[in-house]
Amino acid sequence: MFKIINECKKARIGLLEVNGKKIETPFFMPVNTKMSPKLISIKDVHNIGYKAVICNSFVLYLDPGVEFIKKHGGMHKFMNFNDFIFTDSGGFQMIMNFENKRSDKGVQFINPVNGDKHFVTPESAVKFQNDLGADCLMCLDDLPKHGANKKEVIESLKRTHLWAERCKKDHDGKGLLFGIIQGSIFPDLRKESAKFMDSLDFDGISIGGLCIGEKKEKMFEMTKICVDNVSRNRPLYLMGVGSPEDILKTVDLGVDIFDSRFPAQIARHESLFTKKGRINIDNKKFKNDFNPIQEDCKCEACKHFSKAYLYHLVKIKEPLSQRLMTLHNLQFIQDLMENIRTSIKENRFEEFKNEFFKNYKT
Numbered sequence: 109m110f111k112i113i114n115e116c117k118k119a120r121i122g123l124l125e126v127n128g129k130k131i132e133t134p135f136f137m138p139v140n141t142k143m144s145p146k147l148i149s150i151k152d153v154h155n156i157g158y159k160a161v162i163c164n165s166f167v168l169y170l171d172p173g174v175e176f177i178k179k180h181g182g183m184h185k186f187m188n189f190n191d192f193i194f195t196d197s198g199g200f201q202m203i204m205n206f207e208n209k210r211s212d213k214g215v216q217f218i219n220p221v222n223g224d225k226h227f228v229t230p231e232s233a234v235k236f237q238n239d240l241g242a243d244c245l246m247c248l249d250d251l252p253k254h255g256a257n258k259k260e261v262i263e264s265l266k267r268t269h270l271w272a273e274r275c276k277k278d279h280d281g282k283g284l285l286f287g288i289i290q291g292s293i294f295p296d297l298r299k300e301s302a303k304f305m306d307s308l309d310f311d312g313i314s315i316g317g318l319c320i321g322e323k324k325e326k327m328f329e330m331t332k333i334c335v336d337n338v339s340r341n342r343p344l345y346l347m348g349v350g351s352p353e354d355i356l357k358t359v360d361l362g363v364d365i366f367d368s369r370f371p372a373q374i375a376r377h378e379s380l381f382t383k384k385g386r387i388n389i390d391n392k393k394f395k396n397d398f399n400p401i402q403e404d405c406k407c408e409a410c411k412h413f414s415k416a417y418l419y420h421l422v423k424i425k426e427p428l429s430q431r432l433m434t435l436h437n438l439q440f441i442q443d444l445m446e447n448i449r450t451s452i453k454e455n456r457f458e459e460f461k462n463e464f465f466k467n468y469k470t
């Protein structure tokens with residue numbers, strides 16, 4: 109199911125297989141929470157070259173409902189996407205605006221739309237994801253809020269581990285099940301959680317609870333602890349990381365899979381990736397710049413239009429500008445992943461990384 113093809117120190121290229129699908133790691137997944145990326149279609153995502161997206165099973169359970177999607181052939185058929193679909197289980201919603209009560213048994217969510225209460229258990233979280241047809245499923249985890257004290261994190265970590273065991277015991281679907289390492293920003297708890305998840309024989313391991321407000325150095329420190337305390341025969345997925353510089357630095361630490369709203373989110377605020385760093389297209393200096401955002405980019409925006417034209421679209425608040433900018437940032441990340449994979453295959457990841465940072469201003 110996961111085979112390592114080549115390694116450059118800790119960075120590695122692998123092949124992940126499930127349900128007749130294959131994907132090379134390291135890869136990035138655009139966020140597709142409600143089975144639709146924002147402003148672009150799932151066909152655009154496919155055309156850019158992405159072979160994996162992540163949906164949220166709890167959000168889909170609320171609307172349009174797991175039974176409904178199952179009845180219509182599962183997520184792949186319903187949204188017409190035949191590649192990898194990862195699903196998150198709802199842990200992240202615990203720190204969002206879904207008020208909740210947690211106990212060892214499970215978590216009670218309140219639907220922010222209509223106030224309905226829903227009780228999710230580790231077992232039901234696995235069942236939803238299986239019924240939706242997910243290729244890679246996440247265990248239900250108890251995600252502590254950013255800034256939780258150590259006592260609170262210890263408490264929630266106990267529950268995350270208890271739930272992981274129950275998810276593992278209950279999982280008999282066709283998808284791969286990932287356990288999620290938590291432990292906030294406490295090195296000893298991260299280490300304990302990594303060792304615990306490693307002992308449960310999951311198909312993959314996720315690093316959760318980072319990129320939620322902690323300092324960047326903490327994110328790297330915790331990621332390194334997690335990588336160093338699991339066996340290296342499974343894919344390692346760092347949840348919520350999606351800037352070019354963070355992806356490169358954590359591939360270097362040994363991470364295989366990424367997802368994040370970041371590239372699409374900043375595109376909607378006119379911030380675009382280039383090989384020299386990020387630019388803000390609404391800056392006056394682009395009014396007369398008739399070059400594309402990035403010379404060698406094959407996205408629709410760069411192939412057909414200039415920065416001056418995009419600047420114009422932004423100034424007249426044309427919705428098309430947001431679509432074009434989203435396509436560009438997602439293409440940039442996809443191309444970056446492809447270049448990372450090629451450089452690992454050719455044993456020159458270190459050179460590629462150094463060259464990237466020589467040009468890229470953060």
Ligand SMILES: [Zn+2]
Binds near residue numbers: 401406407408411436
């Ligand atoms: Zn482009």
